[in-house]
Amino acid sequence: MQVLEGVYLIRGEVSNVYLVRTSGGYVLIDAGTPGDPPRILSYISQLGLEPSAIRLVLLTHSHWDHAGGLKEVVLRTGARVAAHRDEVNYVRSGRGRYEGVEVDVVLEDGDDVLGLKAIHTPGHTPGSTCYLDTSRGALFVGDLVYEEGGALREMLHKYSVDPEMNRRSIARLLKYDFIHVLPSHGNPILNSGREAITNLLKELGVQLEL
Ligand SMILES: [Zn+2]
Numbered sequence: 001m002q003v004l005e006g007v008y009l010i011r012g013e014v015s016n017v018y019l020v021r022t023s024g025g026y027v028l029i030d031a032g033t034p035g036d037p038p039r040i041l042s043y044i045s046q047l048g049l050e051p052s053a054i055r056l057v058l059l060t061h062s063h064w065d066h067a068g069g070l071k072e073v074v075l076r077t078g079a080r081v082a083a084h085r086d087e088v089n090y091v092r093s094g095r096g097r098y099e100g101v102e103v104d105v106v107l108e109d110g111d112d113v114l115g116l117k118a119i120h121t122p123g124h125t126p127g128s129t130c131y132l133d134t135s136r137g138a139l140f141v142g143d144l145v146y147e148e149g150g151a152l153r154e155m156l157h158k159y160s161v162d163p164e165m166n167r168r169s170i171a172r173l174l175k176y177d178f179i180h181v182l183p184s185h186g187n188p189i190l191n192s193g194r195e196a197i198t199n200l201l202k203e204l205g206v207q208l209e210l
Contacts, residue, residue: 004180012032013032036069060130087129139182
């Protein structure tokens with residue numbers, strides 16, 4: 001489903017995968033579970049694209065439902081893999097739950113890859129990273145927050161290695177210019193993404209620094 005011009009949502013069995021058109025080719029945000037590659041590849045083919053149109057997979061983090069399908073996606077597309085420095089070892093090992101993959105592009109906070117800016121937002125995992133599509137004002141947030149009933153919610157604490165740090169990472173997003181928030185679980189919040197983040201922070205009682 002196209003959610004913004006050149007941005008497509010592919011529903012995986014557990015998590016969302018996004019396909020983004022950039023000036024340097026197509027980018028996938030995450031690769032879903034080990035069972036998701038067939039639906040990702042069939043979606044790409046429905047758009048009339050060859051698998052080789054996918055140049056890069058940007059990982060938000062290394063959990064099974066985001067990186068489990070990575071190996072097969074890479075084999076079928078030849079895409080390179082990018083992840084934050086603090087997530088690389090988990091991606092290589094597959095966390096003992098999926099086939100690990102080598103990371104080709106090791107990211108640091110602030111790096112720009114094909115027009116997508118990496119924003120390191122640790123807490124859910126050490127190297128959790130959001131990607132800001134600066135031309136569209138679209139922020140891909142991984143598991144930093146999820147959508148439910150039209151609102152954004154903090155990831156359940158039991159799923160995060162450091163929930164307090166995750167909360168500080170959410171607050172830090174307000175330094176950036178974005179209008180859409182595209183989470184890995186639930187629906188994208190279009191146009192009012194910034195308000196949704198602000199509302200969540202107020203609900204959590206986080207002091208806003210603006
Ligand atoms: Zn996760």
